[in-house]
Amino acid sequence: xxxxxxxxxxxxxxxxxxxxxxxxxxxxxxxxxxxxxxxxxxxxxxxxxxxxxxxxxxxxxxxxxxxxxxxxxxxxxxxxxxxxxxxxxxxxxxxxxxxxxxxxxxxxxxxxxxxxxxxxxxxxxxxxxxxxxxxxxxxxxxxxxxxxxxxxxxxxxxxxxxxxxxxxxxxxxxxxxxxxxxxxxxxxxxxxxxxxxxxxxxxxxxxxxxxxxxxxxxxxxxxxxxxxxxxxxxxxxxxxxxxxxxxxxxxxxxxxxxxxxxxxxxxxxxxxxxxxxxxxxxxxxxxxxxxxxxxxxxxxxxxxxxxxxxxxxxxxxxxxxxxxxxxxxxxxxxxxxxxxxxxxxxxxxxxxxxxxxxxxxxxxxxxxxxxxxxxxxxxxxxxxxxxxxxxxxxxxxxxxxxxxxxxxxxxxxxxxxxxxxxxxxxxxxxxxxxxxxxxxxxxxxxxxxxxxxxxxxxxxxxxxxxxxxxxxxxxxxxxxxxxxxxxxxxxxxxxxxxxxxxxxxxxxxxxxxxxxxxxxxxxxxxxxxxxxxxxxxxxxxxxxxxxxxxxxxxxxxxxxxxxxxxxxxxxxxxxxxxxxxxxxxxxxxxxxxxx
Amino acid sequence: xxxxxxxxxxxxxxxxxxxxxxxxxxxxxxxxxxxxxxxxxxxxxxxxxxxxxxxxxxxxxxxxxxxxxxxxxxxxxxxxxxxxxxxxxxxxxxxxxxxxxxxxxxxxxxxxxxxxxxxxxxxxxxxxxxxxxxxxxxxxxxxxxxxxxxxxxxxxxxxxxxxxx
Numbered sequence: 001x002x003x004x005x006x007x008x009x010x011x012x013x014x015x016x017x018x019x020x021x022x023x024x025x026x027x028x029x030x031x032x033x034x035x036x037x038x039x040x041x042x043x044x045x046x047x048x049x050x051x052x053x054x055x056x057x058x059x060x061x062x063x064x065x066x067x068x069x070x071x072x073x074x075x076x077x078x079x080x081x082x083x084x085x086x087x088x089x090x091x092x093x094x095x096x097x098x099x100x101x102x103x104x105x106x107x108x109x110x111x112x113x114x115x116x117x118x119x120x121x122x123x124x125x126x127x128x129x130x131x132x133x134x135x136x137x138x139x140x141x142x143x144x145x146x147x148x149x150x151x152x153x154x155x156x157x158x159x160x161x162x163x164x165x166x167x168x169x170x171x172x173x174x175x176x177x178x179x180x181x182x183x184x185x186x187x188x189x190x191x192x193x194x195x196x197x198x199x200x201x202x203x204x205x206x207x208x209x210x211x212x213x214x215x216x217x218x219x220x221x222x223x224x225x226x227x228x229x230x231x232x233x234x235x236x237x238x239x240x241x242x243x244x245x246x247x248x249x250x251x252x253x254x255x256x257x258x259x260x261x262x263x264x265x266x267x268x269x270x271x272x273x274x275x276x277x278x279x280x281x282x283x284x285x286x287x288x289x290x291x292x293x294x295x296x297x298x299x300x301x302x303x304x305x306x307x308x309x310x311x312x313x314x315x316x317x318x319x320x321x322x323x324x325x326x327x328x329x330x331x332x333x334x335x336x337x338x339x340x341x342x343x344x345x346x347x348x349x350x351x352x353x354x355x356x357x358x359x360x361x362x363x364x365x366x367x368x369x370x371x372x373x374x375x376x377x378x379x380x381x382x383x384x385x386x387x388x389x390x391x392x393x394x395x396x397x398x399x400x401x402x403x404x405x406x407x408x409x410x411x412x413x414x415x416x417x418x419x420x421x422x423x424x425x426x427x428x429x430x431x432x433x434x435x436x437x438x439x440x441x442x443x444x445x446x447x448x449x450x451x452x453x454x455x456x457x458x459x460x461x462x463x464x465x466x467x468x469x470x471x472x473x474x475x476x477x478x479x480x481x482x483x484x485x486x487x488x489x490x491x492x493x494x495x496x497x498x499x500x501x502x503x504x505x506x507x508x509x510x511x512x513x514x515x516x517x518x519x520x521x522x523x524x525x526x527x528x529x530x531x532x533x534x535x536x537x538x539x540x541x542x543x544x545x546x547x548x549x550x551x552x553x554x555x556x557x558x559x560x561x562x563x564x565x566x567x568x569x570x571x572x573x574x575x576x577x578x579x580x581x582x583x584x585x586x587x588x589x590x591x592x593x594x595x
Numbered sequence: 596x597x598x599x600x601x602x603x604x605x606x607x608x609x610x611x612x613x614x615x616x617x618x619x620x621x622x623x624x625x626x627x628x629x630x631x632x633x634x635x636x637x638x639x640x641x642x643x644x645x646x647x648x649x650x651x652x653x654x655x656x657x658x659x660x661x662x663x664x665x666x667x668x669x670x671x672x673x674x675x676x677x678x679x680x681x682x683x684x685x686x687x688x689x690x691x692x693x694x695x696x697x698x699x700x701x702x703x704x705x706x707x708x709x710x711x712x713x714x715x716x717x718x719x720x721x722x723x724x725x726x727x728x729x730x731x732x733x734x735x736x737x738x739x740x741x742x743x744x745x746x747x748x749x750x751x752x753x754x755x756x757x758x759x760x
Contacts, residue, residue, distance in 0.1 A: 013731040016742035050731020198687030198726035236634065236671055237727055277630060278670030280725070294629035295661075296668040312627075355689030355730040362731050396688065429688045443691055447725070453668070580704075581697070585749055 002040040004081060007057045009122060011046030011208050012201070012240060013362075018070065019043075019054035025073040033077055045209015047122035048363040049109055052092065057104060057122075064104050065090045094381070112379055114341065115365045116349050117165075117202070117325035121209030126244050129251040132212040138257050140328035141216050144223055145265040153224040154180060157327070159335035161347030166192055166283070166320030167398065167424045168500070169346075169413040175317060178307035179225040182315040187227035189218050190311060190318040192288055193234040193241070196280040197396030198447065200427035202351040203321035205363055207234065207241035210325065211248035215258060215271060217327035222269045225317050229270050233288050236275040245273055280397070280451035284499045285318045287453065298455045299499035320425070322351055342368030346412035356393075356429040359384050368412045372402055375411070376430060387432035391515070395424025397444045397451075398504030400511025401437070420511050422504070436533035437516040438523055442470040444508040452501065459502030462493040466509060475536040478524040487513055535579045538594045544569035546591035553583035553592065598667050599711045601675030605646045614639050615647070619654035629657060629665060633672060642673040670725075678713045678720035680758050684736040687726030694747065695734035699723055701748040702736075705755060719758070 008014075008023050026041050047055045052066035056076075063086050065076070072090060079085045094108055104110055115121075124131035132138070144153050158173025179187060191214060195203040207214065218230045234242050249271055252258040260268045274292050281287045282297040289311045291297035310316025326348060330338045339347045346368040352375065355361050359381030366375060372392060376382065383389050391401040400421035402409060409415055413423050431440065445467045454460045469486045472478045490506030490513075497503045513520060522528050529537040542553070542562075547569040554562040554570060561577040564570030572583070572592075584592040618635040622628040632655060636647050643666050652659040666672040684690075684699040699721075703709060706719050713720040729735050732744025743754060 012728045016729045016732055016735070016744055050729070053731060195728075196725070198691075199689045199730055201726075201728040201730055204728045237724075275631070275634060276669075277634065277672060278725075279668060291630070292627065294627040294665070296664050353689075353730060355733060356692045361689070361733070393688065427688065429692060431692055435692055440692070443688070 003038045004040075005059045006039060006041045006081075007044050007059065007122070008041065009045070009047050009053060009055045010043035010126075010240075011050070011121075011205055012238075013046065013050035014053035014055055015240065017053045021070045022054055022056070022068055022073060025070045026077070029074055029077040030081065033082055035077070035081060039081055042125045043127075044124065045121040045126050046118075046205040046363060047104075048113075048118065048205075048365075049360060050363070051359065051361040055122075058086075061086070062104055064092045064107070066092045108381065109360050109362075109364070109379055112370065112374060113365050114349050114367050116329050116338075117206060117322050117351050118209070118363065118365045119329070120213065121205055121363075124210070126209050126211055127247050129212060129248065129255065129257075132210070136332060137212055137328070138216055140331040141219055141223075141257070142263055144220050144331060145263045145267055150180060150224045150226065153220060153331065156331055156335045157224070160330045160338040161335075161342075161345075162323065162326055162330060162338065163346065163413060164319060165322035165326075165350065165426070167197075167395065167422070169423060172319060172323055175307065175319070176221060176224050178305070179227070179315045179317040182308055184315050186229070186312075186314045187225060188311045188314055188316040189221045189225065189227045189230040190285075190289065190292070190316055191218055191230065191232040191324055192283065192285065192318055192320040193232055193238075194276045194283045194288060195235060195238075195321070195425065196283040196451075197398075197425045197427050199355050199393075199396060199429050200353045200425045202353055202363055202426050204235075204238050204241050206321050206325045207238065208244055211241075211244045212252065213328055214245075214321060214324050215248055215252050217324035218271065219258065219262065219269045220327055220331065221317055221319070221324070223267055225315075227315075227317065228268050229272070231272050231274055231292055231311065233274050233276055233282070233292055236277055242273065242275065249273070279453070280447070281453045281499070281501050284501055287499065288318070289316065296453070298453045299501070301498060322426070343410065343412045343414075345414050350411070350423065350426060352426045352428040354380050354428050354430070357383050357387065357432040357435070358430040366411070369410045371408050371410050373407045375428070376407070380430065383430065383432050385432075387434065390431050390433050390435060391437065393429040393431065393440065393508075394427065395422040395504075395507070396427045397447045398422065398500065398507055399424045399427075400507050401431075401440075401515065403515040405515075420507075420514055422507070434531055434533070436474075436529050436531035437512040437519050438470065438474055438529070439531075439533045441509045441512045442467070442474055445470060445505070448501065448505040452505070456496075456498040456502060458493045458496040459498070459505060462489060462497075463502070463505050465489060466493070466506065470509070473520065473523050474529070474534040476523070476527045476534075480521070480524055483513070483517075483520050483524065532594050538579060539574045540572050540577055540579065540581070540584060540592055541595050542570050542572055543591045543593065546589050548589055548591075550588070552586045552588070556582045556586045558582065598674045601642070601644065603676060605644045607640060607644075607646065611639050612650070615650060616654065619651065623655050626655065626657060629655060629662070630669075633662070633666060637672060642676045644674070675711075676713065676717075676720075678718050680719050680738050682719060682721045682736060682738050683724040683727075684721070685725070685727050685729075685734065686723045687730065687733075689730035690726075690734040693733045695736075697748045698734055698736060698746050698751060701751045702755070705751060719755075 056065040162172045163169045287297045287299040306316045351365045393401045549567040561573045652662045710723045
């Protein structure tokens with residue numbers, strides 16, 4: 001028995017800010033203090049509050065330390081672990097009078113969350129199967145294999161109302177039923193862990209923090225649909241997730257929870273890991289299967305759907321990581337329990353990756369139907385620097401944006417679709433008044449132009465033409481007709497592309513046109529970028545009241561566009577200026593601005 | 596995506612070839628493992644020059660055109676070698692809205708090369724990547740395995756100088 005447990009986040013965010021060194025320092029300091037028998041250090045998955053990493057929690061008190069540095073470790077060991085006096089300066093504080101948070105669950109960030117998919121992330125050691133089992137792990141699988149028929153399992157999943165969390169929102173139980181109905185000598189289960197939407201990282205956190213949940217869910221899916229083999233297709237950019245999955249699969253096999261005759265039921269199931277190689281289109285289900293087969297990851301026309309002809313030409317069920325993460329909980333607690341959360345047509349919870357201009361960047365899991373305002377203001381802690389909220393982007397390169405006027409929208413599949421947005425995989429990027437919406441649309445289109453696989457022409461050529469129009473607009477050469485052309489082209493591409501990538505590629509443009517048309521018009525008519533982002537439309541100016549004539553800017557200017565004499569205000573010749581921003585960076589008096 | 600193909604002559608060693616052959620022998624029973632073999636080959640050689648692709652095609656008994664097709668389809672496969680220090684700046688959404696493009700521009704300007712290129716002395720190569728999943732630390736860049744978060748363009752000089760020394 002240990003008298004205290006120290007949990008340190010070993011997710012990607014915190015590892016990037018050095019949490020592994022903290023674990024090393026902790027272990028050696030604890031050993032030095034002679035506490036090795038009394039205190040256990042555990043490397044967990046992601047806690048969610050990545051902005052404040054590296055994060056450390058000391059139990060039994062639940063003391064929540066944030067932004068811990070290796071040099072703080074000695075003090076934590078000496079003061080807290082040895083003498084029982086928490087180190088106040090490192091404890092997470094929130095609110096206007098910086099109250100110290102007593103425990104994790106009482107913080108504003110966690111209070112409104114409801115964790116199902118992320119329930120074990122930051123709680124257990126993902127590299128130890130016994131900790132997963134202690135959290136009721138593999139119980140759902142045991143229940144399915146020993147007490148339920150495949151049809152019973154599918155019925156529970158259907159009744160729960162679970163819909164695909166990868167973006168499409170297709171009812172999961174129905175998908176399973178389609179595969180189950182098709183007879184074949186071999187069927188497959190595929191887990192889509194090719195989280196390509198830039199800005200979303202919930203799947204990575206689940207794989208890193210709770211890999212056994214995915215193994216258990218895929219095995220259940222195999223039993224329900226009649227598949228005996230599964231593939232997990234993971235992005236190669238996620239090395240920690242791959243390593244933990246490999247460890248988890250090895251442990252499950254050792255305990256007989258994977259392999260032949262699981263729980264003496266006569267059911268066999270085996271899992272393989274395949275690494276992606278950086279192609280966004282492989283997040284599309286048919287492209288992903290083509291890629292597992294060792295080919296260029298180009299999508300196939302549907303029908304035939306994967307439930308009929310999927311991986312290696314056999315019936316296949318494909319779900320994404322977050323969808324699978326919900327499965328064991330649904331089977332353990334029943335369909336009614338899951339369906340009691342959420343809205344009428346969107347049940348359960350959804351994980352969002354909060355990012356961009358928001359204080360508490362990180363992962364949040366909220367019941368469907370929570371308003372965007374609650375997510376941004378209460379959980380996310382609002383916009384930093386006193387700036388104004390402008391829009392939230394959801395669904396990545398396939399999605400749209402929710403403008404400030406619709407901040408009270410209750411988030412679920414249908415409400416988002418109704419305003420021309422989409423749930424997507426759950427990236428939620430917050431933008432403030434300094435972000436130009438035309439530039440954001442261009443950013444996403446640049447992404448899809450780059451990632452279009454080239455198989456069908458509406459997507460390959462159409463997105464490129466849209467990109468050219470946007471470049472014309474942001475460089476101040478656009479006309480009002482260009483905006484109309486852009487819109488017309490967007491609808492053609494949506495209607496005629498082969499797969500989801502092309503069909504949704506114009507969404508960021510259409511959504512910004514819908515809510516921020518006046519910004520497009522400002523770019524083409526007034527030749528101005530209201531947010532001050534599009535370089536070609538900006539001029540750098542020196543404020544004569546602030547300029548002290550230090551000459552730094554004139555020295556650094558590569559174009560020789562700045563003139564003036566020592567101790568007198570300088571000026572910029574806009575006809576020579578390259579708009580590189582070097583002067584602004586060098587100015588010590590904040591005298592240079594973009595207008 | 597257009598891949599930059601290296602003009603640097605191939606200089607693989609017999610040891611590297613032996614390691615690649617081992618990987619191929621373990622995998623040639625299953626042609627769907629092609630990408631796995633190519634990923635391993637890239638770990639061995641650092642990139643996938645034409646000569647290596649020929650070895651893979653012959654060893655796996657897969658047409659060379661297919662190997663080449665796969666190598667040019669996926670962003671991860673490099674057809675030119677990377678520098679001793681490989682810099683990747685994240686241009687994922689969260690990083691982009693927090694100004695990672697400025698960071699990338701600054702690095703390109705300082706090193707005098709474009710994304711996808713390598714400095715003539717072989718010290719640095721730059722690429723723009725899409726989201727490494729550390730959005731909480733945006734904007735982020737990686738130099739080999741070191742992660743730098745919460746960046747702004749003014750920090751670039753200081754960071755690169757460390758590697759130039």
